[in-house]
Amino acid sequence: MNSATRQKIVMTALELFYVKGYNSTSIADILSRSQVHSGSLYHFFPGKQDVLVAVLEFYRDGIRENLLDLAWMGVDDPIDRIFALLNGYRTGLLESDFAWGCPIGNLALELSEPDPNIRKLLDVNFKNWIAAVEGCLHDAGARLPEGTDRHALAEFILTTMEGAIMQARTAQDIAVFDRNIAVLREHVALLENAARQIWIN
Amino acid sequence: MNSATRQKIVMTALELFYVKGYNSTSIADILSRSQVHSGSLYHFFPGKQDVLVAVLEFYRDGIRENLLDLAWMGVDDPIDRIFALLNGYRTGLLESDFAWGCPIGNLALELSEPDPNIRKLLDVNFKNWIAAVEGCLHDAGARLPEGTDRHALAEFILTTMEGAIMQARTAQDIAVFDRNIAVLREHVALLENAARQIWIN
DNA sequence: GTCTATAGCGTGATAGAC
DNA sequence: GTCTATCACGCTATAGAC
Numbered sequence: 001m002n003s004a005t006r007q008k009i010v011m012t013a014l015e016l017f018y019v020k021g022y023n024s025t026s027i028a029d030i031l032s033r034s035q036v037h038s039g040s041l042y043h044f045f046p047g048k049q050d051v052l053v054a055v056l057e058f059y060r061d062g063i064r065e066n067l068l069d070l071a072w073m074g075v076d077d078p079i080d081r082i083f084a085l086l087n088g089y090r091t092g093l094l095e096s097d098f099a100w101g102c103p104i105g106n107l108a109l110e111l112s113e114p115d116p117n118i119r120k121l122l123d124v125n126f127k128n129w130i131a132a133v134e135g136c137l138h139d140a141g142a143r144l145p146e147g148t149d150r151h152a153l154a155e156f157i158l159t160t161m162e163g164a165i166m167q168a169r170t171a172q173d174i175a176v177f178d179r180n181i182a183v184l185r186e187h188v189a190l191l192e193n194a195a196r197q198i199w200i201n
Numbered sequence: 202m203n204s205a206t207r208q209k210i211v212m213t214a215l216e217l218f219y220v221k222g223y224n225s226t227s228i229a230d231i232l233s234r235s236q237v238h239s240g241s242l243y244h245f246f247p248g249k250q251d252v253l254v255a256v257l258e259f260y261r262d263g264i265r266e267n268l269l270d271l272a273w274m275g276v277d278d279p280i281d282r283i284f285a286l287l288n289g290y291r292t293g294l295l296e297s298d299f300a301w302g303c304p305i306g307n308l309a310l311e312l313s314e315p316d317p318n319i320r321k322l323l324d325v326n327f328k329n330w331i332a333a334v335e336g337c338l339h340d341a342g343a344r345l346p347e348g349t350d351r352h353a354l355a356e357f358i359l360t361t362m363e364g365a366i367m368q369a370r371t372a373q374d375i376a377v378f379d380r381n382i383a384v385l386r387e388h389v390a391l392l393e394n395a396a397r398q399i400w401i402n
Numbered sequence: 403g404t405c406t407a408t409a410g411c412g413t414g415a416t417a418g419a420c
Numbered sequence: 421g422t423c424t425a426t427c428a429c430g431c432t433a434t435a436g437a438c
Contacts, residue, residue, distance in 0.1 A: 005421080021313050023224040027414060037423050038415080044421095048414065099313065108371045109310040112222050112300065123371050149384075155377060156384040159364025166363050167356065170309045170324050176356060183350075183357040187384075190391040206403080228432060238405050239433080245403095249432065409434070416427075 006044045006054075008034045014055045018103045019096075021110050022052055049115060052107075056121035059104065063128050078139035079188065083181070085133070086161055090177055093165065098172050101165040104129075130154045145195040160184045207245045207255075209235045215256045219304045220297075222311050223253055250316060253308075257322035260305065264329050279340035280389065284382070286334070287362055291378055294366065299373050302366040305330075331355045346396040361385045 012034035016025040027048055031038060045051050059066075071088045072081050092100040104125045111118060134154035137144065144150070164180035213235035217226040228249055232239060246252050260267075272289045273282050293301040305326045312319060335355035338345065345351070365381035 003421085019313060021224075021311060023222075023311075024313065026412075028412080039417095039422055039424080042415070101310070105367060106310050106313070108367050109302070109307050110222065110224075112220060112225065112307070119371065119373070126368060126371055149380070152380040152384055155368060156361075156381055159368060159381050160357070160360055161364070162367050163360025163362070163364035166306060166309050167327060167360060170320065170327060172320070179350070179353040180357055180360050183353055183388075187388045187391070190388070190395070194391070204403085227430075229430080240404055240406080240435095243433070247433095403438105405436105405438080407435085407437105409432105411431080411433105413430080414428095417425085418423105419425105420421105420423080 003044075005036055005040050009036055009041055009044065009051065010054045010058055012036075013051045014058060014103070017052065017055060017107065019099050022107060023110065049118070053117060053121065056104075056107075056118070056125060059125050060121065060128065063125075063132070068132055078136040079143070081136050082133055082157060083185070086157075086181055086184075089161060089165060090174065090181075093168055093177065094174060098169045101169055102162055105162045105165065126158060130158055133157050142199070143195055144191050145198055148191065157184065204245075206237055206241050210237055210242055210245065210252065211255045211259055213237075214252045215259060215304070218253065218256060218308065220300050223308060224311065250319070254318060254322065257305075257308075257319070257326060260326050261322065261329065264326075264333065269333055279337040280344070282337045283334055283358060283389075284386070287358075287382055287385075290362060290366060291375065291382075294369055294378065295375060299370045302370055303363055306363045306366065327359060331359055334358050344396055345392050346399060349392065358385065 009030060013025070013030050016029055016033065020029070027038070027041065030036075030051070031041060041051075045054070067088070068085070071085045075081050075084045089100075089102060104122055108122050108126075111122075114122070130151070131154070134150050137148075137150040137153055144153075160180060160183075164177045167180070168174055168177035210231060214226070214231050217230055217234065221230075228239070228242065231237075231252070232242060242252075246255070268289070269286070272286045276282050276285045290301075290303060305323055309323050309327075312323075315323070331352070332355070335351050338349075338351040338354055345354075361381060361384075365378045368381070369375055369378035
């Protein structure tokens, strides 16, 4: 089930879906780029959509080692970890001249009426990302005001990242991304400040 | 240049691009839905992409009468106006069972390497929306702390809306949208509170 | 400006030898 | 499991009568 050929197909599709999107990536694109032939691809996958499923499962199963571990290497402070994660997407935008962004977010808006399986896989990828950030917010403990809805705040941080990427890509200007993150930082600072106020009183 | 047929084409394309996306909408879809024949469409437009240009120009030129005036009817408070605008998208999500969202945001993420003209039209649509919100923030005057970057905050509000729509659509759950807007509301409340503190001291 | 017919191509997918 | 050849379809776009 996990032959080298299958892996090559999935990783190539992952790359192409990321840069060109799902609809604009043809099977022929995947085949020529991966040096695999039609018969092999259809030996492993019933159809194109099943390749997408495999890609989304790869993201889902590898979020820790392929995303979080890399972003958090040498970063211990929980709040710093959140912004280190966001900074990874910033780097991606710059390195790719705004071609990359968030692979899940791109697909979520491109596939308007996705197959239920696909929709659930997109959703679980978002939810895993949110859970990781929520963990950081939990670790921040009393630095946030008591009663802060850490789940809602984690969702909001994903929201900020997705929206900031969308605007920066469209404007082709990283400053838009930076200004968005700066406002988020200010929000977190206001919360930390509020927590301190409560502590004093 | 603005015959009834041309208008019918543009409005039908607008609808279909909104619901199905650009790539997934075929010329044949537009023709059958609008009851127009191929020859007429290609009489007015060189190609499919030019229909998209016309749609984006329609959004650009009609933001006030087709969006802002409707959302702001009977709403005078500038901060309320911002949340009334956001609430319009919430209604759209509910009424369409999560098929709608933000037409510009959808296209911005679907078209990964858009033609420069298209990219500029998407960008100008975002910028007009931001300018409208920035106007509200300007009208809020001293309710926000002195020195608040109102442009950055307006961008951030667009970011919040786009990210909230993306997540709510994917989860097919309006509560995700609501939680995101609630955090934004809290941020604005914290700013208003900070402005009051400065006033007291 | 409108209509019909159709060209020309790229697509997802299949057949069958090896 | 891999490879080549190819089908059947839907797509954008065009031609040309009216």
